[in-house]
Amino acid sequence: MTGAAPPDARSERDLETAARRSRMVDAAVELAAAGGYESVQMRDVASRAEVALGTLYRHFPSKDHLLLEVLTEQATALRDRMAQRPPEGAVPAERMADVLRRGTRALARRPNLTAALVTALTSPEADTAPHKHAVETVLRSIITTAIDGGDVADPDGVVRILGYVWLAVLSAWVGGTLDTDQMAEDLTSAARLLLP
């Protein structure tokens, strides 16, 4: 009784649609990893995904939406890895430093991809606000697990600020005003100043 319409894997047509969508995302990741934001050209994404340009735009209303979808996936994966192997350290500042070290390492593994995703994140298109909010939420949850259980006054405020610093530092790194070492330095400095 394949016609019973279970809520997922509804029909062959839907499966194909899902496959197409995932091909588009994969193509975006490959192009971004190869050459950064500007290498993710919508025509290339479409042709690499073997899809028409109109189809790409049917699924993702803009290039930034496409990349933010990728970013959400990546951030969620990072959070899951963090949850699977929680940060080590006796006090929040140490655990935070561990998180930042691991996070930075993960991002530096594919610098072009990271640059592309951060570029999309800091792009000013207003209609991507929900996506951006989602990413920020994930980042904050990562930070929260690092400082949880410590004696932190106003943990909420601290988390917000560390999230901001993380974003600003990444953005500066993408913009070329900061190198990887300075990035790590500023992040740990922020953790030391804000956490016991």
Added chain:
Amino acid sequence: MTGAAPPDARSERDLETAARRSRMVDAAVELAAAGGYESVQMRDVASRAEVALGTLYRHFPSKDHLLLEVLTEQATALRDRMAQRPPEGAVPAERMADVLRRGTRALARRPNLTAALVTALTSPEADTAPHKHAVETVLRSIITTAIDGGDVADPDGVVRILGYVWLAVLSAWVGGTLDTDQMAEDLTSAARLLLP
């Protein structure tokens, strides 16, 4: 002896060049104040400044360079006003809050202009890095005067972090994920957490 070639106001031709340049900047300000980043269209800037497109590009190698020049001017002007009337408050946190209040008010006076300038600041073009660095330096000097003379451990680190938070908050505001009130709230919260 007008032919003695004094270092400024060299010749009539140079005066005209300077006037053209300032017309271009003015046109950019007007367009940005009217409609934000996307309203600053290079063709419009050129025609409003009564200048050919090629001339505009001769003076400013890109739209972002043009807007960053404007931003540098604005930031410097803000710093001068701050220097002229130093922030009030008994302790660094209070003075910092005063600075942030005045700064935010100044920026909110022309929200479209601010959005355009912040957009240029967070754009990922690598060859604007020097400009960005200059702006960051000015922002930091503003912050520094606010916390100077207080009992702040690691003032340098604190200044850097507050600068990052300022930038990140502005960027979030431009991106639509934060409104003016939340912006002010997060900024003062950062000041409280980092300063005595």
Added chain:
DNA sequence: GCCAGAGCAAGAACACGTTCTACGCCGCTA
């Protein structure tokens, strides 16, 4: 069986940042 509509392909068309071409004007120097 048949129609309405959704999803897609293929590609033209449009918008705006950026570059290039062709030319003119002016001041300098051999």
Added chain:
DNA sequence: TAGCGGCGTAGAACGTGTTCTTGCTCTGGC
């Protein structure tokens, strides 16, 4: 005086994100 280089104008041309057009195919309801 003649050429040369720098700056300017006018406008075409190019690249890439985005939108639009046209036509095809499949699906679900009558």
